[in-house]
Amino acid sequence: MADDGMAINQPADGVLGRVSDLLFRRPGLLLAILLGPPLIWIGVVYVGSLVALLVQSFYSIDEFSGRIVREFTLKTYAELLRPSNLDIVLRTVLMAASVTLASALIAFPIAFYAARFARGWIKGLFFIAVMLPLWSSYLVRVYAWKLILANEGVLNWSVERVGLTPLVDALLSMPVIGGPSLSFSYIGTFLVFVYLWLPFMILPIQAALERVPGSMLEASDDLGARPGQTFRKVIFPLALPGIVAGSIFTFSLTLGDYIAPQIVGSSRLFIGQAVYMHQGTAGNLPMAAAFSMVPIVVMAIYLWIAKKMGAFNAL
Amino acid sequence: MRFRKSRSGAPLKLKIGAVAGLLFLHLPLLLIFLYAFTTEEKSYQFPPPDYTLKWFAVVWDRQDIWDAFGLSLKIALIATGAAIVLGTLAAGAVARTRFFGRETVSLLIILPIALPGVVTGIALRSAFDIADIPFSFWTIVLGHATFCVVVVYNNAVARLRRTSPSLLEASLDLGANGFQTFRHVLLPNLATALLAGGMLAFALSFDEVIVTTFTAGQQTTLPIWMLSELVRPRQRPVTNVVAVFVVIITFLPILMAYYFTRGGEATAGQGK
Numbered sequence: 001m002a003d004d005g006m007a008i009n010q011p012a013d014g015v016l017g018r019v020s021d022l023l024f025r026r027p028g029l030l031l032a033i034l035l036g037p038p039l040i041w042i043g044v045v046y047v048g049s050l051v052a053l054l055v056q057s058f059y060s061i062d063e064f065s066g067r068i069v070r071e072f073t074l075k076t077y078a079e080l081l082r083p084s085n086l087d088i089v090l091r092t093v094l095m096a097a098s099v100t101l102a103s104a105l106i107a108f109p110i111a112f113y114a115a116r117f118a119r120g121w122i123k124g125l126f127f128i129a130v131m132l133p134l135w136s137s138y139l140v141r142v143y144a145w146k147l148i149l150a151n152e153g154v155l156n157w158s159v160e161r162v163g164l165t166p167l168v169d170a171l172l173s174m175p176v177i178g179g180p181s182l183s184f185s186y187i188g189t190f191l192v193f194v195y196l197w198l199p200f201m202i203l204p205i206q207a208a209l210e211r212v213p214g215s216m217l218e219a220s221d222d223l224g225a226r227p228g229q230t231f232r233k234v235i236f237p238l239a240l241p242g243i244v245a246g247s248i249f250t251f252s253l254t255l256g257d258y259i260a261p262q263i264v265g266s267s268r269l270f271i272g273q274a275v276y277m278h279q280g281t282a283g284n285l286p287m288a289a290a291f292s293m294v295p296i297v298v299m300a301i302y303l304w305i306a307k308k309m310g311a312f313n314a315l
Numbered sequence: 316m317r318f319r320k321s322r323s324g325a326p327l328k329l330k331i332g333a334v335a336g337l338l339f340l341h342l343p344l345l346l347i348f349l350y351a352f353t354t355e356e357k358s359y360q361f362p363p364p365d366y367t368l369k370w371f372a373v374v375w376d377r378q379d380i381w382d383a384f385g386l387s388l389k390i391a392l393i394a395t396g397a398a399i400v401l402g403t404l405a406a407g408a409v410a411r412t413r414f415f416g417r418e419t420v421s422l423l424i425i426l427p428i429a430l431p432g433v434v435t436g437i438a439l440r441s442a443f444d445i446a447d448i449p450f451s452f453w454t455i456v457l458g459h460a461t462f463c464v465v466v467v468y469n470n471a472v473a474r475l476r477r478t479s480p481s482l483l484e485a486s487l488d489l490g491a492n493g494f495q496t497f498r499h500v501l502l503p504n505l506a507t508a509l510l511a512g513g514m515l516a517f518a519l520s521f522d523e524v525i526v527t528t529f530t531a532g533q534q535t536t537l538p539i540w541m542l543s544e545l546v547r548p549r550q551r552p553v554t555n556v557v558a559v560f561v562v563i564i565t566f567l568p569i570l571m572a573y574y575f576t577r578g579g580e581a582t583a584g585q586g587k
Contacts, residue, residue, distance in 0.1 A: 020493035031408055035420065038405035038464065041397075042423050045439075046461050052442035053434075068444075106339065109332030117325040128573060129337050136518045136565030137344070139538050140558040143545055144343035147350055150359035154346060157361045198340060227326075256431015259524060263545050272433040276528070279437060285444055292437045296430065 057289035066283055076286045080294075085274070089294055092271040095186070096254035099193040100201075100247045106194065107201035107246065108239075114202075115209035134199035142260050145192045149183035149264060156182075179266050189265035193254050200249035208242025209235070244306050251302055255295040271295055344562060351555040359551070370552040380540065380557060387537040390452070391520040394459035398516045399509055401460070402467025409468075410475035427462040435462065436529030443530070450532025458530040459523060463516035470512035470576065471505060478504050511575040514568035522565050537561065 023030040059068055060075040079085070114126040133141060148155050159168050172178040172185060179185030212235060220230040258272030269277070271294055279288035325333075351370060353363035374380055402424075408414075409421055427435050439458050448454065478501070486496040524538035531539060541561070544554040 016494050017492045020495075023493055024487070027412065031412055031414060034404045034408040036404075038401040038408075038424070039420065041401055042427075042461070042464070045442075045457055046427055046435075047423065049435075049438035049442040052445045053438040056441040056445065106336050109329055110336040113325055113329055113333035117329070124577070126333075126337070128570070129340065131573060132566055132569055133340055133344075135515055135569050137522055137558075137562045139522060139524050139541050139545070140347060140561050141343065143541070143554070143558055144347050146545065147346055147359045147361075148343060152358050152360045154361040195339065195343065198336075202336075252429070252431050256433040257525070258433055259542065272431070275433050275437055279440060279529070285441060288437055289441055292434050295434060299430070 053289050053292065056286055057293055059286040059289075061284045061286055068285055076290045079287065080290045085291070088269050088271060088274050091268065092255055093298060095190065095193065095270065096251045099190060099197065099254045100250045102190070102194045103198050103201040103250045104205075104243050104247065107198055107205055108243075111202050111205035111209055111239075111242075112235075115206045130199045130202050134203070138196070139259070141196060142192055142263050145188070145195065145264050146183060149181070149188050149191070151181050151183075183264050184266055186266060189261045192260045192264045193250075193257070196257075196260060197250040197253050200253065201243075201246035204245035204249075205239055205242040208239045208245070212238045241309060244309050248299075248303065248306055252295070252299050255298060347555060347558050347562070351552065351559045353552060353555070356550065356552060370556045373550070374553055374556045374560075377553065379535075380537075380553075383535050383537040383540040386452075386534060387521055390455050390459055390536060391517050393456050394463050394520045395513050395516045397456070397460040398463035398467045399513050402464045402512060402516075403471050403505070403509060405464070406468050406471030406475055410472050411480075424465050424468050428465050432525035433529075436526040439526070440529040450530065450534070452534060454530045454532075455527055455534060455536070458526045459520040462523075462526065463520055466516045466519060467509065467512035470508045470515075474505055474508035507575040511572035514572040514575075518565040518568045522561055 023033075057076060058072050058074070059070050060073045061067070062069050110126070110130075114123060114130075118126050147153055150156075156165075156168070159165055168182070171187060172180075172182065177186045177190075179187075182188045216234060216238075217230055220234045225233065256272050258270065258276045261270045262273060271291060275288045275291045278284045278291060350359070350363065352366040352368065353360075354365040354367045355363055405420065405424055409417060435458070439454070439461075442448075443450065443454060482500055482504070483496055486500045487493075491499065522538050524536075524542055527536055527539060528542070535543075537557070538561075541554065541557060544557075548554065
């Protein structure tokens, strides 16, 4: 034991000491011990589940008995391509796109201020103010909008006070986005989504903006650019990877959410709701599995584009 | 000129935009606090006609809420414990050594939180169906632990990268074995990062609902209890009080996590 490289140290005492020596001399073994449990967990539980999902989507349901037929078939995917289902997909993707755009618009000033002007405790306050809603109270935050958008709620009350009721009524009477009331319309669902995912947009934009060196802005200024030009030609292009990184979250989270549109929204389904409905009341697990492939594919395409735009460096 | 970090400060329009954005993020939550005191039971009338403390007493006496709370607490604690062990091990492997497939490992760990929640949920549901595993307390824990690992992992990796390797070498040179080095040198260095990761994992698990609806059978966690109240409201003020309670229980660990890791590394940004 003492022959290889142990000239200075004496052979270690006890079982622990010897195990420790062994691991030191064989880093590969140590690595295997460290990596084993998490890999087995993620590999079996998660990757296994994803494989199960894929397999499940190639099963089908027997229409008469309502039982799952565990044989390979493309029938379920053929059903997925029905016009009514394609409507659901289109509706969800459009919603995700508009939510992403609106979040970017609202997030930018917050991120810009926090990155370039906030100092000391104000900076800490901004950080906490973004972190708290990001990590917690998802359901409570959806619920808050049910309170706000209710007919007798605070929004209608304030709109009435300032005399803008006709404006809201006009919005609600619009063909697609309107509805009987704000909490039963796409406008409501849209507001809730923007509110829910805004923190996920703020942080990456802030990170991107914090990396813009001040000297670059001074150079632009010295070369005669007006503030507006500096913003358009220097700041915005450098913030863009951050915006794309944030949009990955807002897009993905909107695609997969089924709670918010169920609580605030019209009765027309989103992808998440369709998945939930098929596995639950309908008991059609294969269809639910096939449906959940849609957000995976959409996200894969989205990530591929994002990668081309260099978004991953801003994460 | 105006974009310099100069004494002139931020343009007014930017200040207004930033403050308005933050108000948009936080006023709705304050509203929930207000509604927990309303006397109006049947609607969400604003402003509340009068204020009362009686709903807090009502909630206190509701056994179903206590049961749901206890279940959520138990799940969050066990899932957090599992996440701390698995996340730390994975971080230990990835932070220091380079090995074949290292990038794949970090991708795999992040995946449960990068994919939409409904995908994670339905994937677990499909697996339980194919393997004929009945829903139970443990199927919920399994799901929660899976997406909590990434939070601990992110915190631990960040801290390990900042811990100088010479510290560990010094310990070994002074005659400590690997276990002693871990116990007396590495662990004290890692502790606050693990605590912060654990706190975030706890907050994440405690109010998780999307994955849970797919992995719970008859079990009612607090968020599932709330969800059923939102879909079919029975006693609205009671739900409001529970909502306030959930906000406080999840905000506290996040504030503590911030306190433990402030300065230097960001626990932020690595995202959900």
